[in-house]
Amino acid sequence: MTHAAEEFPNGVGYIDGDYCAKEEMRLPVADLGFLLSDMTYDALHVHKGSFFRMEDHFDRWDRSIAKRRFTTLPHGRDEIRDILMECVRRSGLRESMVYILATRGAAMDGLKDLRSCQNNFLAWAVPYYGVIPDDRMEDGIDIMVSSVLRTPPEAIDPTVKNFARIDFSDALLEAYDHGCEHAVLLDRDGNVTEGRGWNIFALHGGRLVSPDDGVLEGITRRTVIELAQQTNIKAELGKIKADELRSADEVFMTSTAGGIMPIRKIDDRVIGTGSRGPVTKRLTDLYWALHDDPDYTTPVAY
Amino acid sequence: MTHAAEEFPNGVGYIDGDYCAKEEMRLPVADLGFLLSDMTYDALHVHKGSFFRMEDHFDRWDRSIAKRRFTTLPHGRDEIRDILMECVRRSGLRESMVYILATRGAAMDGLKDLRSCQNNFLAWAVPYYGVIPDDRMEDGIDIMVSSVLRTPPEAIDPTVKNFARIDFSDALLEAYDHGCEHAVLLDRDGNVTEGRGWNIFALHGGRLVSPDDGVLEGITRRTVIELAQQTNIKAELGKIKADELRSADEVFMTSTAGGIMPIRKIDDRVIGTGSRGPVTKRLTDLYWALHDDPDYTTPVAY
Numbered sequence: 001m002t003h004a005a006e007e008f009p010n011g012v013g014y015i016d017g018d019y020c021a022k023e024e025m026r027l028p029v030a031d032l033g034f035l036l037s038d039m040t041y042d043a044l045h046v047h048k049g050s051f052f053r054m055e056d057h058f059d060r061w062d063r064s065i066a067k068r069r070f071t072t073l074p075h076g077r078d079e080i081r082d083i084l085m086e087c088v089r090r091s092g093l094r095e096s097m098v099y100i101l102a103t104r105g106a107a108m109d110g111l112k113d114l115r116s117c118q119n120n121f122l123a124w125a126v127p128y129y130g131v132i133p134d135d136r137m138e139d140g141i142d143i144m145v146s147s148v149l150r151t152p153p154e155a156i157d158p159t160v161k162n163f164a165r166i167d168f169s170d171a172l173l174e175a176y177d178h179g180c181e182h183a184v185l186l187d188r189d190g191n192v193t194e195g196r197g198w199n200i201f202a203l204h205g206g207r208l209v210s211p212d213d214g215v216l217e218g219i220t221r222r223t224v225i226e227l228a229q230q231t232n233i234k235a236e237l238g239k240i241k242a243d244e245l246r247s248a249d250e251v252f253m254t255s256t257a258g259g260i261m262p263i264r265k266i267d268d269r270v271i272g273t274g275s276r277g278p279v280t281k282r283l284t285d286l287y288w289a290l291h292d293d294p295d296y297t298t299p300v301a302y
Numbered sequence: 303m304t305h306a307a308e309e310f311p312n313g314v315g316y317i318d319g320d321y322c323a324k325e326e327m328r329l330p331v332a333d334l335g336f337l338l339s340d341m342t343y344d345a346l347h348v349h350k351g352s353f354f355r356m357e358d359h360f361d362r363w364d365r366s367i368a369k370r371r372f373t374t375l376p377h378g379r380d381e382i383r384d385i386l387m388e389c390v391r392r393s394g395l396r397e398s399m400v401y402i403l404a405t406r407g408a409a410m411d412g413l414k415d416l417r418s419c420q421n422n423f424l425a426w427a428v429p430y431y432g433v434i435p436d437d438r439m440e441d442g443i444d445i446m447v448s449s450v451l452r453t454p455p456e457a458i459d460p461t462v463k464n465f466a467r468i469d470f471s472d473a474l475l476e477a478y479d480h481g482c483e484h485a486v487l488l489d490r491d492g493n494v495t496e497g498r499g500w501n502i503f504a505l506h507g508g509r510l511v512s513p514d515d516g517v518l519e520g521i522t523r524r525t526v527i528e529l530a531q532q533t534n535i536k537a538e539l540g541k542i543k544a545d546e547l548r549s550a551d552e553v554f555m556t557s558t559a560g561g562i563m564p565i566r567k568i569d570d571r572v573i574g575t576g577s578r579g580p581v582t583k584r585l586t587d588l589y590w591a592l593h594d595d596p597d598y599t600t601p602v603a604y
Contacts, residue, residue, distance in 0.1 A: 013331070026328035027336060029315070029424070034329060036467040036498075037339050069475055097412065104471070110399065110431030110559060112498075113483070114474055122331070129412030151458060154451035154490070156468045164466035165338040167457045169406070172416055173371055181415070188456070188490075196338075196414075257412060 011126030012091040014083050017074070019090060022124050031120055032112065033103025037164035040064040043197075043256050045128060046088055046096040047288075050297035052256075053219055054081070060217065061100060064160040070102050070119040080123070087125040088300045095128035097257055130258025131197050132182070139275055140252075140262030143182040143195070145242045146171035150185035150193040153214050158194070161216055168196035182253075184245070184266075187214050192240040198255040200263075202240050202248035203279050210254075212237035220254040220287075227286045233279060250277035260284040313428030314393040316385050319376070321392060324426050333422055334414060335405025339466035342366040345499075345558050347430060348390055348398040349590075352599035354558075355521055356383070362519065363402060366462040372404050372421040382425070389427040390602045397430035399559055432560025433499050434484070441577055442554075442564030445484040445497070447544045448473035452487035452495040455516050460496070463518055470498035484555075486547070486568075489516050494542040500557040502565075504542050504550035505581050512556075514539035522556035522589075529588045535581060552579035562586040 011022035033039035042061045045052055058077050065073060075083065080100060088096055105117035132141045148171040156164055171183035184195045193214045194200060199221040201210045208228055210221055228235035245251060251263040251271050260283055262276040271277075276284075290296050313324035335341035344363045347354055360379050367375060377385065382402060390398055407419035434443045450473040458466055473485035486497045495516045496502060501523040503512045510530055512523055530537035547553060553565040553573045562585055564578040573579075578586075592598050 015331075023330075023332070025331040027331050028325075029317075029327040029329050029426075030325070032471075034336050035465055036471050037465055038468060038471040068471075110428070111433070111435060111483075114471060115478060124331075126412070131413070133413060149454060149456035151453050152451060152490075155453040155457070156466075156472075162468055163337055163339055164458075164468045166340060166459075166464055166466045169334075169338050169340040169416060170458075176417060181413075188454075 008091050011093065011096070011124055012087045013122065013124040014087055015122040019086065022126055025122065025124060027103070027122070028106055030106040031103050032105065032107055032114070032117060033101070033120065035112070036104065037162060038068070038104035038114065039101060040068050040070075040160050040162055041099055041101040042161055044084070044098045044100075045256050046093065046098060046125070046300060047128070047291045049094045049302065050291070050299045051084070051098070052291055053223070053296055054298040056219055056222075060161075060219070065102055067157065067160050068102070070104070072105070072117070072119045073102055073121055074119070075121050080121070083123055084125070085300055087123055089302050091125045092302065093125060093127055096125045097128050098125045099123060130261060131253070131255050132258060132261050137258070137261060140264035140271075141182055142180050142265040143184055143263055144175045144178050144180045144267050145192075145245070146174055146183040146185050148174060148183075148185060150187055150214060152187060158215055159217050165196060172196065186242060190241055192242060192245050195253060197257060198253040198261075200245070201252050201254065202245050203250040203277065204244065204248050206234060208233055208235040208279070209238045209240055211240060218254055218256075220256055220259060223287060223290065224254055224260065224283055227283055227290070231282070231286065233283075248272075250280050252280045259287050310393050313395065313398070313426055314389045315424065315426040316389055317424040321388065324428055327424065327426060329405070329424070330408055332408040333405050334407065334409055334416070334419060335403070335422065337414070338406065339464060340370070340406035340416065341403060342370050342372075342462050342464055343401055343403040344463055346386070346400045346402075347558050348395065348400060348427070348602060349430075349593045351396045351604065352593070352601045353386070353400070354593055355525070355598055356600040358521055358524075362463075362521070367404055369459065369462050370404070372406070374407070374419070375404055375421045375423055377423050382423070385425055386427070387602055389425055391604050393427045394604065395427060395429055398427045399430055400427045401425060432563060433555070433557050434560060434563050439560070439563060442566035442573075443484055444482050444567040445486055445565055446477045446480050446482045446569050447494075447547070448476055448485040448487050450476060450485075450487060452489055452516060454489060460517055461519050467498060474498065488544060492543055494544060494547050497555060499559060500555040500563075502547070503554050503556065504547050505552040505579065506546065506550050508536060510535055510537040510581070511540045511542055513542060520556055520558075522558055522561060525589060525592065526556055526562065526585055529585055529592070533584070533588065535585075550574075552582050554582045561589050
């Protein structure tokens with residue numbers, strides 16, 4: 001452990017133009033990023049001291065910023081890259097989850113005119129974690145298909161990563177009641193969408209499918225599809241019904257936070273043999289191997 | 303102006319068990335009230351030095367807290383009443399908007415298990431304002447019917463007042479493009495729902511209707527229906543299509559922030575005579591007269 005890591009064991013944040021310990025980060029309650037969830041964010045990760053697909057994350061970030069019309073953000077891509085490098089450098093972390101957030105900013109008065117706001121930027125780098133516990137990365141976790149509907153794209157665009165996630169919270173509260181720690185949500189037509197912070201894949205007769213609509217366009221999802229295509233596994237975006245998910249040969253979730261994570265049971269139905277399947281294993285190995293490829297990585301100057 | 307008001311011109315807040323100037327209030331970014339919009343709130347108002355329908359707001363608050371399963375909130379109703387009284391007393395405000403917020407609280411780690419959180423409570427009292435500018439309270443404002451869908455109740459329950467409001471923000475961005483400052487959203491069946499922070503009423507042939515589903519159960523909405531019934535104006539909850547709204551004799555919005563506020567134009571359609579109609583005027587007078595009724599008011603001990 002480096003000196004920096006000892007100084008900032010919970011990571012380093014950037015807010016109001018300055019660096020601080022992650023746990024000191026506080027947002028003014030007047031920021032419409034809080035009062036209206038009028039914000040977007042992206043989550044990157046650092047593995048073995050390098051960012052993974054950094055510019056792909058920034059491309060998505062730029063699209064999100066444009067869609068939310070955040071025209072007064074204080075930093076562009078080059079400055080943000082420097083800020084993230086500095087957050088990770090100061091944290092000393094070689095394995096890190098790194099967040100960038102843009103908020104509408106504080107309104108001038110109670111009328112909350114969105115055009116009156118100076119957009120706000122914040123970022124942080126914290127020790128790496130997955131959306132499931134480390135001890136379940138091999139065998140997988142149990143999820144439920146929630147009765148809570150995923151917010152439809154016609155109301156809130158899920159491709160603009162955001163914190164308006166009460167649907168996910170309610171789905172989790174329901175899942176806890178059923179002895180599960182995670183839930184996947186359906187759209188109103190009964191198609192599988194996503195979980196809180198993760199995309200989902202189902203393998204059916206050698207064909208890998210991930211939902212095509214009403215979900216985040218995940219960087220890990222994209223990586224899995226690219227890796228599958230390179231290794232002659234048929235992979236595509238499409239529709240999955242809940243029953244097709246339950247009867248799949250293999251099911252896994254994907255997220256920058258954890259990579260590729262197997263799902264062992266959906267509702268009361270065990271998936272495949274009840275342990276990580278061969279395709280999931282192969283893709284997981286390829287995914288982490290890609291982190292040694294200079295085309296996909298950007299080293300941090302510690 | 304009292305001494306307190308000079309000291310806190312922007313109002314008084316309560317956070318982390320202590321009082322402060324409103325503009326100093328900052329929420330830890332780790333709070334899931336921010337990261338997941340996992341929160342609820344209520345907004346009360348003080349008029350002529352008294353809270354209006356205070357216990358009715360608390361009844362709704364209690365229902366929201368129960369629905370969100372916030373079982374570790376530090377304060378119950380009696381303590382919250384004292385805190386709100388103290389916020390207003392310290393602010394010196396005789397006319398005030400008063401907010402109470404409950405958040406899930408910070409999670410222990412990246413897994414964000416909702417059950418690991420200590421719920422958080424905050425509150426503030428700020429100078430009174432309406433959702434439309436003061437100079438439009440008589441003549442009304444222009445709104446548009448948004449193409450953005452209101453988040454459906456099956457995804458996020460609108461009766462639990464919350465900040466997951468990206469649908470409203472997007473609707474406002476669209477409204478600005480059309481020269482409007484406000485927007486009302488439809489549900490997927492084309493029924494009118496609500497705007498950002500307000501319910502809506504339409505008068506058609508002497509019959510007053512406000513949407514019955516997919517909206518906040520507003521205290522002002524309820525007051526209007528009660529007042530209408532007392533004065534032989536037929537008032538009820540029901541369905542309103544966008545075209546019925548545009549062709550109504552009178553249309554107004556209701557909110558604790560501003561009371562009853564006339565709508566002058568919807569899209570390019572002028573409502574009625576283009577100024578506040580007689581029923582809107584009558585209900586507005588009755589609404590503010592009710593603020594002198596001791597059954598509806600709770601005086602602040604300044």
